Amino acid sequence: MSFDKTFMKETVFIAGAWTAADSKDSIDVINPATGETIGTVPNCGRAETARAIDAAHAAFAPWKAKTAGERAGLMQKLADEIMANIDALAELLVTEMGKPLAEAKGEITGGANYIRFFAEEARRVYGDIIPSPWAGKKIMVTKEPVGVVGAITPWNFPNSMIARKLGAALAAGCTMVIKPSELTPFSALAYGVLAEKVGIPTGVINVLTGDAPVIGAEMCENPKLRKMTFTGSTRVGKLLASNAAGHMKKISMELGGNAPFIVFDDADLDAAVAGAIASKFRNSGQTCVCANRIYVQSGIYDAFAAKLKETVEAELIPGNGMSAGSTQGPVIDDRAISKITDHLQDALSKGGTLISGGERAGTAGTFFQPTIVTGATSDMKIAREETFGPLAALFRFETEEEAIQLANDTEYGLACYFYTQQLGRVFRVMEALEYGLVGVNEGVITTEVAPFGGVKDSGMGNEGSKYGLDDYLNIKYSCIGGLGQ
Numbered sequence: 001m002s003f004d005k006t007f008m009k010e011t012v013f014i015a016g017a018w019t020a021a022d023s024k025d026s027i028d029v030i031n032p033a034t035g036e037t038i039g040t041v042p043n044c045g046r047a048e049t050a051r052a053i054d055a056a057h058a059a060f061a062p063w064k065a066k067t068a069g070e071r072a073g074l075m076q077k078l079a080d081e082i083m084a085n086i087d088a089l090a091e092l093l094v095t096e097m098g099k100p101l102a103e104a105k106g107e108i109t110g111g112a113n114y115i116r117f118f119a120e121e122a123r124r125v126y127g128d129i130i131p132s133p134w135a136g137k138k139i140m141v142t143k144e145p146v147g148v149v150g151a152i153t154p155w156n157f158p159n160s161m162i163a164r165k166l167g168a169a170l171a172a173g174c175t176m177v178i179k180p181s182e183l184t185p186f187s188a189l190a191y192g193v194l195a196e197k198v199g200i201p202t203g204v205i206n207v208l209t210g211d212a213p214v215i216g217a218e219m220c221e222n223p224k225l226r227k228m229t230f231t232g233s234t235r236v237g238k239l240l241a242s243n244a245a246g247h248m249k250k251i252s253m254e255l256g257g258n259a260p261f262i263v264f265d266d267a268d269l270d271a272a273v274a275g276a277i278a279s280k281f282r283n284s285g286q287t288c289v290c291a292n293r294i295y296v297q298s299g300i301y302d303a304f305a306a307k308l309k310e311t312v313e314a315e316l317i318p319g320n321g322m323s324a325g326s327t328q329g330p331v332i333d334d335r336a337i338s339k340i341t342d343h344l345q346d347a348l349s350k351g352g353t354l355i356s357g358g359e360r361a362g363t364a365g366t367f368f369q370p371t372i373v374t375g376a377t378s379d380m381k382i383a384r385e386e387t388f389g390p391l392a393a394l395f396r397f398e399t400e401e402e403a404i405q406l407a408n409d410t411e412y413g414l415a416c417y418f419y420t421q422q423l424g425r426v427f428r429v430m431e432a433l434e435y436g437l438v439g440v441n442e443g444v445i446t447t448e449v450a451p452f453g454g455v456k457d458s459g460m461g462n463e464g465s466k467y468g469l470d471d472y473l474n475i476k477y478s479c480i481g482g483l484g485q
């Protein structure tokens with residue numbers, strides 16, 4: 001299926017130049033809906049990464065020296081350019097990642113919103129004047145940009161996961177080297193095209209592709225780079241955090257999740273089913289905040305399962321993301337299919353019941369039917385691991401205390417959700433759940449104005465909101481003496 005290639009680059013963007021890898025090696029990029037090769041990107045290593053860091057380092061002082069208004073102006077132009085080209089950017093994103101066109105446009109709009117939000121926040125990097133304990137001396141606190149930032153991002157939101165970082169970095173006065181997933185590099189390289197178009201100075205934004213562990217190691221170990229920000233699996237996050245910490249870099253980690261979705265007997269059934277579908281099946285179940293465990297209180301369990309099955313089978317339509325009417329794109333690759341199948345077979349072998357879906361869909365690409373299993377229990381893999389696919393597992397519970405214990409029984413702590421119409425229960429459960437994000441009677445809650453971050457093995461730091469700028473700033477305390485009496 002053809003797509004708009006206006007923003008498609010098969011070279012990397014370093015110091016304002018588009019180049020191949022030093023080795024001339026390249027990586028094939030596959031369309032998950034068809035299995036066809038879309039194009040290739042350079043397989044870069046340490047030398048190219050070091051050059052990108054050098055470029056970002058050279059660009060840092062002039063970028064930091066710009067006024068907040070000047071940086072904000074260029075950021076607004078960047079957001080405007082993204083929105084002016086949303087159709088081409090969305091088609092490119094659909095082709096490399098698979099999500100339906102409407103979801104791709106939603107992601108790109110969300111990305112532009114992050115950049116616009118931080119353009120506004122750039123003007124609010126306030127300091128403090130603190131009453132001095134000493135006569136004749138002044139105490140000043142200022143906030144300054146960290147410097148060169150290394151960003152490594154995942155394939156499931158190839159545009160907005162970059163925007164969430166880039167917006168805060170540019171607003172703070174930082175420069176950036178971005179390494180996207182090798183599965184979805186084109187949406188990231190498009191930021192190089194956009195940066196050129198709006199006049200963001202050379203070296204402020206650099207985007208390279210290639211050998212992830214090698215590029216990551218150079219980022220963590222290069223003294224010119226002062227902060228690592230990573231979005232991806234907990235496994236990789238721990239590797240990077242350990243190396244970066246050893247080289248005393250600031251780190252932000254947005255990692256894996258295992259979201260509980262709790263439905264109490266008193267919940268609005270239609271709202272709970274709609275919220276569960278939105279949370280579980282958005283991006284074909286490939287988001288870090290997807291409902292991974294759906295806990296339903298006994299009194300409403302059968303009605304919820306029946307309504308969920310009816311709605312999923314009536315409304316969710318797997319198909320190529322570029323085709324009108326498709327609501328479910330493919331999962332990213334065969335490994336994803338294997339993990340979903342493994343979780344499904346494990347659940348069925350331990351007493352679960354398949355009530356909908358359960359098979360690969362179609363003959364081309366990596367599509368999997370929206371699937372529902374009832375009778376799920378805590379000993380199943382789906383209770384312990386992030387499925388990252390369109391598989392909904394329904395667990396039964398009896399009491400509020402049991403639901404909270406089950407929901408918190410995980411090493412993850414990113415998002416959680418619960419549905420109730422009892423006000424007292426809203427505050428009890430909201431306070432008891434050990435997560436960074438809480439949806440109360442809502443299944444999708446992400447917005448640029450609110451902090452997004454996990455606890456426990458889901459990471460550290462927050463992205464978006466006024467809090468998202470703090471991770472890109474250092475606090476400086478100045479004591480000014482010699483002022484006479």
Ligand SMILES: NC(=O)c1ccc[n+]([C@@H]2O[C@H](COP(=O)([O-])OP(=O)(O)OC[C@H]3O[C@@H](n4cnc5c(N)ncnc54)[C@H](O)[C@@H]3O)[C@@H](O)[C@H]2O)c1
Pocket residue numbers: 152153154155156157161179180181182212213214215216217231232233234236237239240253254255256257287288289386388414454458459
């Ligand atoms: N918390 C969040 O905001 C958030 C958002 C999106 C995805 N995620 C998580 O990301 C995971 C899915 O994304 P993924 O499969 O791309 O994750 P991943 O960890 O496999 O890859 C993420 C990025 O890390 C790179 N990478 C892989 N191994 C590396 C290494 N040894 N050193 C340096 N870089 C390395 C990859 O090339 C990619 O760019 C899921 O666990 C999901 O929950 C979290």
Ligand SMILES: O=C[C@H](O)CS(=O)(=O)O
Pocket residue numbers: 156157286287288289446
């Ligand atoms: O997958 C993780 C993303 O952060 C999901 S969201 O679009 O930001 O909710």
